[in-house]
Amino acid sequence: MLKITTAEFLQGVTDLRQLPKNELHEILFIGRSNVGKSTLLNKICGRRSLARTSATPGKTREINYYLINNNLYFVDLPGYGYAKVPEQMRAGWKRLIEDFLKRGFPIALAIQLIDARQEPTPLDIMMMDWLEYYEIPYLLVLTKADKLPVSKLKKQVDSYKERFQAQISDGSMRGIVPFSSVSGEGRLQLLKLIYEHHMNGKRQTKEAV
Ligand SMILES: Nc1nc2c(ncn2[C@@H]2O[C@H](COP(=O)(O)OP(=O)(O)OP(=O)(O)O)[C@@H](O)[C@H]2O)c(=O)[nH]1
Numbered sequence: 065m066l067k068i069t070t071a072e073f074l075q076g077v078t079d080l081r082q083l084p085k086n087e088l089h090e091i092l093f094i095g096r097s098n099v100g101k102s103t104l105l106n107k108i109c110g111r112r113s114l115a116r117t118s119a120t121p122g123k124t125r126e127i128n129y130y131l132i133n134n135n136l137y138f139v140d141l142p143g144y145g146y147a148k149v150p151e152q153m154r155a156g157w158k159r160l161i162e163d164f165l166k167r168g169f170p171i172a173l174a175i176q177l178i179d180a181r182q183e184p185t186p187l188d189i190m191m192m193d194w195l196e197y198y199e200i201p202y203l204l205v206l207t208k209a210d211k212l213p214v215s216k217l218k219k220q221v222d223s224y225k226e227r228f229q230a231q232i233s234d235g236s237m238r239g240i241v242p243f244s245s246v247s248g249e250g251r252l253q254l255l256k257l258i259y260e261h262h263m264n265g266k267r268q269t270k271e272a273v
């Protein structure tokens with residue numbers, strides 16, 4: 065399990081030329097606006113206000129880098145699917161995110177968040193297609209699990225598992241995890257999976273040298 069001893073905000077990036085010079089493994093957090101990316105980040109770090117959260121969607125406009133334990137980055141990507149964003153900005157977002165994912169190597173794991181009460185949107189599907197295409201290992205995290213009764217949540221997880229069976233058995237999806245920042249459900253499982261991928265990445269880097 066990943067034990068987080070230190071977590072600090074490092075920088076916001078709007079252009080790939082601004083990426084941190086020090087290349088470390090990255091854990092990405094991806095999802096539509098308001099899905100709970102920043103809240104999840106705060107919860108797994110055990111910090112109340114490391115990442116800014118908001119009831120107004122579209123708050124996180126930059127790629128935000130957080131330095132964890134001085135040897136790993138958590139990266140909060142700008143949320144998508146916010147209706148009020150002008151078309152030109154949306155195209156810019158697409159280019160930035162795709163160029164970002166193309167870098168491949170430093171990304172140890174991507175965490176794709178979807179509201180547990182909802183079905184994936186076309187943009188969620190596009191993101192997962194990109195992750196598959198670039199062979200980036202990723203998890204599907206179903207957020208705000210506390211908003212569903214236990215039996216409904218279980219049904220929803222099962223239906224996601226069935227829908228993404230091919231990605232789980234033959235693709236780069238590494239699991240489906242229900243999560244709630246209110247109850248803490250899913251927190252330990254996420255920390256365990258992040259740790260495993262961080263370590264896996266390290267081994268691969270060593271072999272490549
Ligand atoms: N009940 C409940 N509410 C949550 C949970 N996670 C997030 N929220 C609420 O959902 C809203 C949006 O959360 P954020 O973490 O700011 O969402 P975000 O994905 O970072 O949004 P952007 O930065 O706009 O992309 C806030 O009002 C949170 O309090 C959860 O697990 N349970």
Ligand SMILES: [Mg+2]
Nearest residue numbers: 101102116124
């Ligand atoms: Mg946010």
